[in-house]
Amino acid sequence: MKDGLFNGYIARNYAGGRLTDQELRVLRDGDLEAMIATFVKMKNDRYRQQLSCVLKSLKYYLGDDVTFEAIAVKNEYEGQFVGCQMMDGDEDVFFGISGEDSALIKVASAFADEEFEEFDADAYDAVCELINCTNGMFATKLSAEDVEVALRPPVFYECTHISGENGFYVVTIGLRDFSFDVLLSVSDRVQMKNVH
DSSP states (O other): OOSSTTHHHHHHHSTTOOOOHHHHHHHHHTOHHHHHHHHOOOSSHHHHHHHHHHHHHHHHHHOTTEEEEEEEEEEEEEEEEEEEEEEEESSOEEEEEEEOHHHHHHHHHHHHTSOOSSOOHHHHHHHHHHHHHHHHHHHHHHHHTTOOEEEOOOEEEEEEEEEEEEEEEEEEEEETTEEEEEEEEESSOEEEEEOO
């Protein structure tokens, strides 16, 4: 494999199993779309496109230390801090970044290439801009397929419960010595409420 993005995920999910020649070829070639299609079970191609855009964006903006750790389908999720953005139009799309404030400070610092000491307005703006850039990449891909969507401004919530009738993906991303979650939903309106 050309980089370590999938190393941990493959090690955990294929430990003791034997990879086929095709799977080994996909790993050796390092094509992200092919790796997602081969190793990540998702509901449909739209989700695979969304995950591909997210991973490409996070590697581009946060660096080569980004790793894809785990993925799960959930109907409910609670996050201490959740930054998110909606797209609507031909598709309803939700993308969020969630984690403890200490993790999001590190995400903001990696994105802005400056050290933040606290989750202040500048760190908040950095995470919102990362969300906007990442979701913008997916919107561009959809537009190329004549799928019209409008990006809403990114927003942040504290102590939030998220639910989705059809389930949404929670992807754990590693970055050096910490991890955070990204939340993916396509064609399902998620509901959010404060849990204070």
